[in-house]
Amino acid sequence: MDNTILEIKHLSKSFGTHQVLRDIDFTVSKGDVTSIIGASGSGKSTLLRCINLLENPTSGEILYHGQNVVARGFNAPAYRSHVGMVFQSFNLFNNMTVLDNCIVGQVKVLKKNKEEARVHAMEYLEKVGMAPYINAKPRQLSGGQKQRVAVARALAMDPEVLLFDEPTSALDPEMVGEVLTVMRGLAAEGMTMLVVTHEMAFARDVSNHVVYMNSGVICEEGAPQEVFGNPRKQETQDFLSRFRNS
Amino acid sequence: MDKLAKLVTDIGKLWANYSGAYLTGIQNTLILAVAATLAGCLIGLVCGVLNTIPCSPSDSPVKRFFLKLLRVIIRIYVEVFRGTPMVLQAVFIFYGLPYFTDGAVAFKGMSGIWAAALIVVSINTGAYMAESVRGGIISIDPGQTEGAKAIGMTHVQTMVHVIMPQALRNIIPQIGNNFIINIKDTSVMFVIGFVEFFATHRNIVGVNLLYFPSAVIEMVGYLTLTLLASFGLRWLEKKMDGDDNYELVSEDSLAMSVGTYSHPSRKTPFDEQSKEFRRKDGSRNG
Numbered sequence: 001m002d003n004t005i006l007e008i009k010h011l012s013k014s015f016g017t018h019q020v021l022r023d024i025d026f027t028v029s030k031g032d033v034t035s036i037i038g039a040s041g042s043g044k045s046t047l048l049r050c051i052n053l054l055e056n057p058t059s060g061e062i063l064y065h066g067q068n069v070v071a072r073g074f075n076a077p078a079y080r081s082h083v084g085m086v087f088q089s090f091n092l093f094n095n096m097t098v099l100d101n102c103i104v105g106q107v108k109v110l111k112k113n114k115e116e117a118r119v120h121a122m123e124y125l126e127k128v129g130m131a132p133y134i135n136a137k138p139r140q141l142s143g144g145q146k147q148r149v150a151v152a153r154a155l156a157m158d159p160e161v162l163l164f165d166e167p168t169s170a171l172d173p174e175m176v177g178e179v180l181t182v183m184r185g186l187a188a189e190g191m192t193m194l195v196v197t198h199e200m201a202f203a204r205d206v207s208n209h210v211v212y213m214n215s216g217v218i219c220e221e222g223a224p225q226e227v228f229g230n231p232r233k234q235e236t237q238d239f240l241s242r243f244r245n246s
Numbered sequence: 247m248d249k250l251a252k253l254v255t256d257i258g259k260l261w262a263n264y265s266g267a268y269l270t271g272i273q274n275t276l277i278l279a280v281a282a283t284l285a286g287c288l289i290g291l292v293c294g295v296l297n298t299i300p301c302s303p304s305d306s307p308v309k310r311f312f313l314k315l316l317r318v319i320i321r322i323y324v325e326v327f328r329g330t331p332m333v334l335q336a337v338f339i340f341y342g343l344p345y346f347t348d349g350a351v352a353f354k355g356m357s358g359i360w361a362a363a364l365i366v367v368s369i370n371t372g373a374y375m376a377e378s379v380r381g382g383i384i385s386i387d388p389g390q391t392e393g394a395k396a397i398g399m400t401h402v403q404t405m406v407h408v409i410m411p412q413a414l415r416n417i418i419p420q421i422g423n424n425f426i427i428n429i430k431d432t433s434v435m436f437v438i439g440f441v442e443f444f445a446t447h448r449n450i451v452g453v454n455l456l457y458f459p460s461a462v463i464e465m466v467g468y469l470t471l472t473l474l475a476s477f478g479l480r481w482l483e484k485k486m487d488g489d490d491n492y493e494l495v496s497e498d499s500l501a502m503s504v505g506t507y508s509h510p511s512r513k514t515p516f517d518e519q520s521k522e523f524r525r526k527d528g529s530r531n532g
Contacts (some may be wrong), residue, residue, distance in 0.1 A: 054392055056304055081398025091393030097492075104407055105397035136492040137403040150393075157397050238400060 003029040004065075005160055005192060006051065006083075011060035013043075020046045022216045024060070028194060030162060033187045035224075036196045038213035039239060044086075044196040047213070048165050051194070052085050073189050079085055084154030088166040090146040092138040095170035098125065099134035099147050102156045109156065117156075124152040128182045144175030151182055162186070164195040200243045205229045212236050256459035264450050272467055277434070278360075278442060279428040282367035287421055289368065290375020294318045295410075297376070300385045300401065319432060327373035333434040336366045339402075340438040359389035363440045366433060371424050378420040382413035415472030415486050426472045445520075470486060 006028040013021040020043045028034060031122070037043045049055040051062060053069060053076045062069045069079050093101050102121035106112045125131045128148040138146055145168055154162055164183070168176045180202055187193060187206045197203055203210055203224060210227040212220045212235075220236045222228060229239045247459065261268070264382050297320050302314045327335065340362045344352035353362040394404040433444035441449070451460050 032426070052396060054395065056302065073305075077398045077400045079398075085396035087389065087393065087396075090390050091387075091389040091396075093390060093393060093408050093417075095408065105399065109398040109404050132494045133492070134495060137488070140490075144473060148498060153397065222310055 003031075005030055007061075007063040007066075008051070009061040009063065011047070011050060011062065012045055012058050013055060014104045018044070020216050021057075021162075024075040024218055026211060026218065026221065028192065030160075030192055031190050032207040032209055033191075033193045033207040034195065034211060035207040036194070036211045037198070037203050037239075038215060041215075042213045044213050045118065045165050048085075048163050048194065048196050052080060052083055052163055053072070054085075055102070067242045077109070082160050084157055084159035084162040086150050086154050086162065086164045086167050088170050090138070090143070090170075092137050092146055092150055092153070096137075097175045098123065098130060098136050098138070098141070098199065101149060102136045105157050108151065108198070121152070121156045124155045125149070126149055126153045127155075127185070129178070142175060143171045144178045147171065147175075148182055149184075151179070155186075160166045161194060164193065166196050166198065168197070168199060198238075200228075212239065214239070252527070253459055253462065254492055256456055258460060260450065260454075260456055260459055261464060263468040264446075267446050267450060268443070268463060268467070271441065271443035272471070274440070275429060275432055275442040275444075276471065278363055278367060278440070279425060281363055282371055282423070282432070283425045283428050285368035286365070286371025286375050286424065289372025290377075290379045293323070293372065293376035294379025294383060295405065296320065324373045324376050328377075331434075332370050332431060334367060334399060335370060336362065336438050337433060339366055359438055359440050362438055363432070363435045364513050367428060371428060374424055375417075375420070378417050379413065382420075383409060385416060386412050415483075418483050418486070422475065425479070426475055429471050429475065430468060458494075484521050521524045 004027055008024055008026050010018065011024040019061075024047060026034075036047065038044050046055060050057045057070055060070070064082070066081060068074070069076070073215070092098075094106065096104060099118065099121060099186065102125060103114065103117045106117035106183055107114055107121060110117075122131060122134070125134060128147060128151055130148050130152060133141065133145065133149075138149070141149070151162075151167075167183070168179050169177065175200070180199065183193070183195070184206055193207075195202070195207065205224075207224055210221065210224045211218055212227060212233075214235045218232045222232060227236065231240060270471060292295075296316055299313055301310055306311075340353055340359075344350075353359060390408055390412065391404055394408045399407070432440075432442050435442060436445040447460050447464050451457050
């Protein structure tokens with residue numbers, strides 16, 4: 001139980017009458033790299049956004065170290081600073097340079113002093129290979145570069161878990177590699193990650209837990225060898241066969 | 247031709263006698279326009295920011311009630327002051343206050359007139375700016391807010407550090423618009439006896455009946471003011487956008503790590519040598 005960071009219990013989410021998530025249960029432990037796969041519209045991104053409270057779940061509980069973050073009056077900003085998120089559309093702050101993007105959260109949220117924050121930010125910008133671009137504005141970068149900065153920005157907050165919402169879906173094919181390289185490196189260092197992805201090779205080779213979602217429910221989950229090598233459910237087999245043929 | 251010559255002499259005559267009055271008029275117009283635009287922007291900023299405080303169903307009912315109330319009040323303010331002529335607003339405030347307070351509260355003397363004019367133009371500008379600021383804020387990609395929230399920023403921090411700097415940049419053209427409108431529209435303040443540039447014209451032609459030559463001076467004067475304002479604001483916009491260039495601090499080690507993969511003996515997949523190599527090898531389509 002000690003290693004458990006996030007525990008999702010009976011999570012449901014509806015937009016109006018349309019139920020997007022139904023009774024989702026799963027656990028994220030320290031060091032886990034969990035890939036969430038599934039067709040578009042199956043609720044993967046909504047699940048991730050619920051975990052970071054960017055969407056309010058309709059019912060259910062999300063326990064962060066045993067504390068229910070969905071409860072009224074819970075300090076959402078403090079919780080979010082421990083749970084980093086990388087978005088499909090990068091969401092870098094357009095009014096700041098690359099370096100300031102990685103500093104502002106540390107200074108304003110974690111109340112670090114500026115110099116300390118700068119050194120810490122540089123450490124991660126170097127790790128993602130973006131140190132040369134610290135003076136650039138986001139509009140001057142390519143998609144892959146923006147996403148690497150976004151990863152550095154999230155890492156600079158020293159999060160316990162990092163959520164990735166389709167981090168490579170908005171990238172040109174030749175830029176996917178650079179972002180996946182960074183993510184592989186993080187996984188190898190033992191970062192706890194929850195990745196919504198369409199990159200099946202990444203899900204199979206890098207993660208130690210795979211969740212297959214289908215129309216708002218977890219259809220199948222387990223080790224990647226099991227889910228990819230020997231899927232039990234018909235839906236999972238159909239979904240995976242579409243990738244094998246292409 | 248002789249008409250033009252007459253116009254030039256008439257303008258010369260006016261300028262020789264009244265240049266001081268015209269310049270004082272310009273000065274008053276400018277002071278009022280600048281002060282009222284600044285105050286109006288401040289009012290608009292406060293209204294716009296208060297208007298966009300998020301109100302989610304999970305908030306307490308008290309907070310939701312006050313947010314709704316706030317929005318209704320701002321809405322009424324905007325609709326009333328945007329929907330009535332500024333001349334009438336000036337009359338309402340200047341004569342209305344003494345009327346209701348039996349003269350206890352009144353705008354007395356020169357300073358009273360200045361105060362009334364400043365209040366009316368500021369409130370009027372504020373009503374327009376409130377909508378511009380609200381528009382500026384909601385025009386910023388929601389992804390910016392989500393990015394800020396995701397690293398743990400509160401609503402206030404998000405607004406101060408991420409949203410407002412971008413929104414303000416986007417509404418500078420609107421601020422410029424309002425400033426230029428104010429330079430011209432402060433002319434209606436003559437109804438409460440405020441002597442600005444246009445009121446100067448009324449006073450002068452009342453004496454010598456040189457309507458047209460004086461109007462020419464007014465036209466040139468107003469156009470000069472508004473053009474200068476336009477140029478100034480363009481310069482400010484450029485300055486806020488910053489430099490388009492940036493310096494690389496060193497080499498990017500990861501960029502193109504996929505695109506320019508080079509095999510030791512084949513070099514890059516794009517050069518001639520590697521094509522030949524593949525053809526001989528036969529195992530790849532070259």
